[in-house]
Amino acid sequence: MPTAIQVKNISKAYQLGQIGTGTISRDLERWFARVRGKEDPYLKIGETNDRTSKGSSDIVWSLKDINFDIKQGDAVGIIGRNGAGKSTLLKLLSRVTAPTTGNIKVKGRIASLLEVGTGFHPELSGRENIFLNGAILGMRKKEIAAKFDEIVDFAGVERYVDTPVKRYSSGMYVRLAFAVAAHLESEILIVDEVLAVGDAEFQKKCLGKMGEVSQGEGRTVLFVSHNMASVKQLCKKGIVLDKGNIGYNGSVEQAIHFYKEQGTVQENKDLKELIKVKHAALAIDQILINHKQDALIELNADQHNLEIEINGSSVEPLQLNIEVKIFTLEGVLVSFYSPAHLYAEIVTIGPGKFSFKDNLRLPDNFVNGEYYINIELDYPNMERYLTTDGISLVKHGRVTATGKEITYNDFGFFLINRNGK
Template sequence: MSRVVIKAENISKQYRLGLVGTGTVRDDFKRWWHSVQGKDNPFLKIGEANDRSSKGESDYVWSLQDINFEINQGDSVGIIGRNGAGKSTLLKILSQVTQPTTGKIYTKGRIASLLEVGTGFHPEMTGRENIYLNGAILGMRKQEITRKFDEIVAFSGVERYIDTPVKRYSSGMYVRLAFAVAAHLESEILIVDEVLAVGDADFQKKCLGKMNEVSQGEGRTVLFVSHNMAAVKSLCSKAIVLENGLIKKMDLVENAVAYYLSGNSETQNQKAFGIEYDKPEFALHQISVNPVGKSEEEVLDEYQEIEINAHFTLKNEKNKLHVTFVLNNELGEALFTFSHINSGVNLKQGLNKIKCKLPKGFLNIGTYYLNFYVIESGKSTLFVEKDIMVFNIQEGQRSMGSWMGKEPGFIKPVFDWSIE
């Protein structure tokens, strides 16, 4: 028996920028009649990819193009991508809020969706009435909703306002009640967009715990959109990476998140900089990361001493500049900041080649992102480049029988030990 509960076949969604409609009543009717017959839109035009950063020539844009995937019962799947990548459009199609332009969606079971603050709520009705309304929309009987009612209210934390019209709720209260309803009513598929960002930190943690319980404990399917990679990795086992309406990767969540955070570009241990990095005060020429005593082509592993080199020209010695690096992990979290400012090394006018050594075995296996700052007079940022370099620390040589996986944590310093 198939465990597939969501299947997308060649899903595409096209939008027309500006005016809506074909321009005439006759053509609008013709388009509607084709949709009733299950045929493609006769006025469907070739559009451009959904790249929001560039101005296109066409009035038609593909928000999604040729999306194909299958999701099994009990899977927790993250959908990640930059703003405008098509994530919310995909969820709206899965929730049957909108129809795809081409392709088919197959779902098995009831779907509870939380796509934006207040999804499915009537602002004039009270919280109590909206709980029953949402349950009825999902096809639940009144007795089923009543059985879950106290649990929903307790989870939401808005008991004092449950008989107040929800139009008087704050956005945080709105999303608390909306999530509680979606998570507790007995749907087979739970779809959650980036609405949890509205709630406070305690409630976000509570929601992630509930979604994990729903997926692993109850065997229900969860689709989760978020820009918080730590949340995606803690909740989901798989992830889909969307870019400009296309699926770029569907893989285990660790691989998909690493691909997304790397900017879809390969890691490199050396990077040269051109004229765009030639500023009035300085010019940046090169940054490299390599094992001590070896070239940039060498693989970096967890047991090596590593050095980070930066070559740049200081154009005026009177400018009191110093260089600062920030090292981020693959979740985008800053691990530590380091600079030459407290080391006794001072920049001079002309070409500077500065070098920083990281201790042996300091960085754990994983992908790391280097941010580069030029600071003036110790207080103002003159220049900053985020993710100026991405590099990988590989697994080193280990003896047979030892642990072969990644150990917990992002750094693994070698301390001095003694025994008496």
């Protein structure tokens, strides 16, 4: 198969604080170097992309010396922890921003779904935005009209298609944006982790559609997600990013294994380092699990409780729900907790300081092994306010009379209840 995307020696640097060299002549030299495709003569050598420590330079390399080729028709999963450079890479491939050094060759048109709020004009209706996006891709009005009913039906927004998209919920916005990107005629489809905003049924539809465009239509798909089960289901190949560098590039099974092994032990990390705040009104001061800030949680055989406390502030009232998901190292979801789904409870916080607490009880037959916990604050099926990435859980179990230690391979899916219910 011909090469759809070729990435050669790309790096991306961002300057912290005030931008500028201090003199007009130096700024002109910097601009002229960029026009000629040369390296910035005043670029300082800075640190790698590591959010867990503060560097001394005012330049941060979000990506450094990235090289890979993607063949036409490949479905490739881009995985890595928060701050690894995944979103920056997709923005470079989508030509939203330019690399500091290196070059990218792309064969074909690109449809990108990078984050909620991009790609649509908020004042235009859903109908107008569909035609606008098709025109940007170079399609004729007749070609877009032929796909229109299919797009609207897939997104499930028939009733609101003539309403300005600024009045859409986050879930509606993402459903329509994905439907437009997937159904219009582009050779390359790039999807960031925004699909997590949609409900489970729509996520399933999206994965099915991406599999269809990759395998059935021969289009190239790049998919970023923290859900390893979805990545494994859709993709044949995987690229793992680690602090702005490529840690692994190969089969998706080995990529997932590398990613999980890379983060199995979080002993030296604070839980706050794993938080990604998704709402501008929200600020997090502290997160505790079982009264500790450690990102590695160990439970003995007789321990079943997870006490979660999140302290912070919000400049506006927010209605929210907590979701706790526990995955095996292979990315299989084995346990789920959500008061909104289990007890029809939604909590209101803010404005001002808040302390959100909940006490979960794992099932008594939750057996020993290593797991990952993801915690989210959200409004169900509408908007995510906060996510965490890869908290490690080690459950120590009992040895049976025969000497066999039971592992998680021997059990299925559990709903987690609140302690006392």
